Amino acid sequence: xxxxxxxxxxxxxxxxxxxxxxxxxxxxxxxxxxxxxxxxxxxxxxxxxxxxxxxxxxxxxxxxxxxxxxxxxxxxxxxxxxxxxxxxxxxxxxxxxxxxxxxxxxxxxxxxxxxxxxxxxxxxxxxxxxxxxxxxxxxxxxxxxxxxxxxxxxxxxxxxxxxxxxxxxxxxxxxxxxxxxxxxxxxxxxxxxxxxxxxxxxxxxxxxxxxxxxxxxxxxxxxxxxxxxxxxxxxxxxxxxxxxxxxxxxxxxxxxxxxxxxxxxxxxxxxxxxxxxxxxxxxxxxxxxxxxxxxxxxxxxxxxxxxxxxxxxxxxxxxxxxxxxxxxxxxxxxxxxxxxxxxxxxxxxxxxxxxxxxxxxxxxxxxxxxxxxxxxx
Amino acid sequence: xxxxxxxxxxxxxxxxxxxxxxxxxxxxxxxxxxxxxxxxxxxxxxxxxxxxxxxxxxxxxxxxxxxxxxxxxxxxxxxxxxxxxxxxxxxxxxxxxxxxxxxxxxxxxxxxxxxxxxxxxxxxxxxxxxxxxxxxxxxxxxxxxxxxxxxxxxxxxxxxxxxxxxxxxxxxxxxxxxxxxxxxxxxxxxxxxxxxxxxxxxxxxxxxxxxxxxxxxxxxxxxxxxxxxxxxxxxxxxxxxxxxxxxxxxxxxxxxxxxxxxxxxxxxxxxxxxxxxxxxxxxxxxxxx
Numbered sequence: 001x002x003x004x005x006x007x008x009x010x011x012x013x014x015x016x017x018x019x020x021x022x023x024x025x026x027x028x029x030x031x032x033x034x035x036x037x038x039x040x041x042x043x044x045x046x047x048x049x050x051x052x053x054x055x056x057x058x059x060x061x062x063x064x065x066x067x068x069x070x071x072x073x074x075x076x077x078x079x080x081x082x083x084x085x086x087x088x089x090x091x092x093x094x095x096x097x098x099x100x101x102x103x104x105x106x107x108x109x110x111x112x113x114x115x116x117x118x119x120x121x122x123x124x125x126x127x128x129x130x131x132x133x134x135x136x137x138x139x140x141x142x143x144x145x146x147x148x149x150x151x152x153x154x155x156x157x158x159x160x161x162x163x164x165x166x167x168x169x170x171x172x173x174x175x176x177x178x179x180x181x182x183x184x185x186x187x188x189x190x191x192x193x194x195x196x197x198x199x200x201x202x203x204x205x206x207x208x209x210x211x212x213x214x215x216x217x218x219x220x221x222x223x224x225x226x227x228x229x230x231x232x233x234x235x236x237x238x239x240x241x242x243x244x245x246x247x248x249x250x251x252x253x254x255x256x257x258x259x260x261x262x263x264x265x266x267x268x269x270x271x272x273x274x275x276x277x278x279x280x281x282x283x284x285x286x287x288x289x290x291x292x293x294x295x296x297x298x299x300x301x302x303x304x305x306x307x308x309x310x311x312x313x314x315x316x317x318x319x320x321x322x323x324x325x326x327x328x329x330x331x332x333x334x335x336x337x338x339x340x341x342x343x344x345x346x347x348x349x350x351x352x353x354x355x356x357x358x359x360x361x362x363x364x365x366x367x368x369x370x371x372x373x374x375x376x377x
Numbered sequence: 378x379x380x381x382x383x384x385x386x387x388x389x390x391x392x393x394x395x396x397x398x399x400x401x402x403x404x405x406x407x408x409x410x411x412x413x414x415x416x417x418x419x420x421x422x423x424x425x426x427x428x429x430x431x432x433x434x435x436x437x438x439x440x441x442x443x444x445x446x447x448x449x450x451x452x453x454x455x456x457x458x459x460x461x462x463x464x465x466x467x468x469x470x471x472x473x474x475x476x477x478x479x480x481x482x483x484x485x486x487x488x489x490x491x492x493x494x495x496x497x498x499x500x501x502x503x504x505x506x507x508x509x510x511x512x513x514x515x516x517x518x519x520x521x522x523x524x525x526x527x528x529x530x531x532x533x534x535x536x537x538x539x540x541x542x543x544x545x546x547x548x549x550x551x552x553x554x555x556x557x558x559x560x561x562x563x564x565x566x567x568x569x570x571x572x573x574x575x576x577x578x579x580x581x582x583x584x585x586x587x588x589x590x591x592x593x594x595x596x597x598x599x600x601x602x603x604x605x606x607x608x609x610x611x612x613x614x615x616x617x618x619x620x621x622x623x624x625x626x627x628x629x630x631x632x633x634x635x636x637x638x639x640x641x642x643x644x645x646x647x648x649x650x651x652x653x654x655x656x657x658x659x660x661x662x663x664x665x666x
Binding site: 110185209256257258264265267281282 | 397404452453475476477478487488503515516517519520530532537538541558560585587591611614615616653656
């Protein structure tokens with residue numbers, strides 16, 4: 001889960017990573033003259049999209065009049081389809097140097113990766129491509145971690161300002177600590193700046209590993225602060241992995257691979273999926289019922305394809321869910337069901353005993369996709 | 378010969394007393410897999426349908442000669458469970474558990490490599506089956522048949538789809554393996570491709586990938602250099618909406634890799650026959666065996 005800048009900076013504070021003094025607001029009325037910040041103050045749109053500066057989402061205010069004026073202009077602004085719903089008001093820094101640093105998992109190396117460069121503040125992808133020598137890439141053993149000597153050597157290799165060596169070492173060490181102990185998929189600071197006040201993380205890009213939510217109380221709080229599209233809210237409450245798409249064939253399947261593949265097969269038969277909906281592994285009857293409820297509220301759905309290949313998921317439970325959701329109901333659209341794998345015989349017999357004229361059972365994924373595409377016309 | 382499991386496989390189930398663990402362990406046993414033990418701290422001495430329960434894997438291994446562990450332990454305890462099985466000497470650990478934090482997976486992988494010679498399959502995988510010999514995991518055995526095609530996939534349910542397409546055309550399988558789609562899989566496409574290439578029973582290989590990451594591109598590189606057996610491949614997600622990019626760091630690491638077209642191109646270039654639809658896998662294999 002990608003965090004907003006202000007959320008990432010809260011984590012920075014928790015891990016003693018210096019950031020400029022700031023306040024977070026979501027309404028103009030929350031800005032009063034005694035905010036305690038020293039001018040100039042930077043007004044920063046909180047959106048999860050790059051290029052907000054160029055789009056006018058970052059402005060420097062020299063007094064209270066400008067602060068309210070700019071805040072009013074930026075709140076509600078549409079930046080590449082993202083509406084600005086909140087702002088970070090931050091004391092401007094006098095920047096002497098700008099660096100880049102990130103920690104992430106390098107899947108192919110199966111270890112952590114630190115990237116460090118003295119050329120921060122700009123497009124780091126371009127630095128990586130054109131001047132790869134200016135970007136230090138250091139793999140870190142997950143079981144051994146990152147020690148002080150290695151950090152110092154990286155600071156030297158990346159040619160960062162040596163007069164700030166020990167301060168930088170502490171900040172880098174704390175960023176790594178946040179990455180590991182905070183269960184982050186990504187911690188990226190661009191720029192990590194040398195300012196009049198020393199080392200400071202001027203921006204934050206943090207992504208959380210939601211599998212670790214059970215050991216972090218603050219993950220839930222962060223999640224609640226991130227707006228999700230209305231269409232995905234209900235699905236989220238039901239713990240379903242749902243993404244709205246543009247087509248007319250509603251898709252319900254188990255396992256991301258099979259669902260993606262169902263999208264592909266529907267497309268091959270000339271149709272377009274109305275959504276991606278993965279009920280996950282080991283789904284129970286109520287999961288399937290909830291999945292059908294989610295599609296009921298989607299206007300673009302004209303037919304529904306339920307494609308289940310049972311492994312850990314049991315087809316009998318899926319069939320019970322379908323029956324539960326449709327029994328005695330006038331269905332808006334035809335449902336094509338394909339059940340294979342664990343307990344499929346039991347599942348099919350449950351469906352056969354509870355016939356509904358809008359439900360068709362198909363014996364193959366290919367045929368089921370074809371019928372669903374036809375049903376959507 | 379099959380790969381990784383066979384007639385000599387003896388399984389200890391970690392989490393046998395849980396609902397999922399019990400359901401699938403008994404299914405595995407009914408299939409003919411030697412499910413010799415289960416573990417559950419504090420329940421040593423009890424049994425589940427005749428399978429003895431031990432407090433630790435070490436005790437289970439000592440008493441029953443188990444050489445393979447199958448793990449259904451919930452995410453918060455999965456890392457320790459896998460390491461426990463490895464330190465107890467299990468050659469293969471099949472971790473079915475879904476939802477393990479990436480940090481735990483990375484650490485676990487590192488420690489296994491450094492301190493043990495155990496092979497980990499998964500986490501978040503369906504396990505593996507060598508039809509006619511052994512089924513360790515949650516794959517529905519009804520759709521498999523014994524034969525000469527090796528199947529490897531990152532996706533669980535899509536593995537089943539591929540296997541069914543083969544069986545429907547009367548083409549049997551040597552071993553079917555789901556490596557799982559988590560960030561740090563214990564066993565990679567390359568490990569499995571290498572084993573299939575060296576397995577006398579396997580005559581052709583089906584490899585199922587999906588968008589994201591660069592595992593398929595790395596596999597393609599390996600196929601080009603090392604695999605002489607015919608490979609049929611399918612990549613799921615050609616029509617999927619583009620995913621969210623994980624900051625710039627992700628972009629630098631993966632470059633252009635990760636899209637369906639990049640993967641299809643790499644595999645085609647490596648000599649694999651890449652089909653556009655999983656329902657064509659059977660016919661494509663039939664054409665080469």
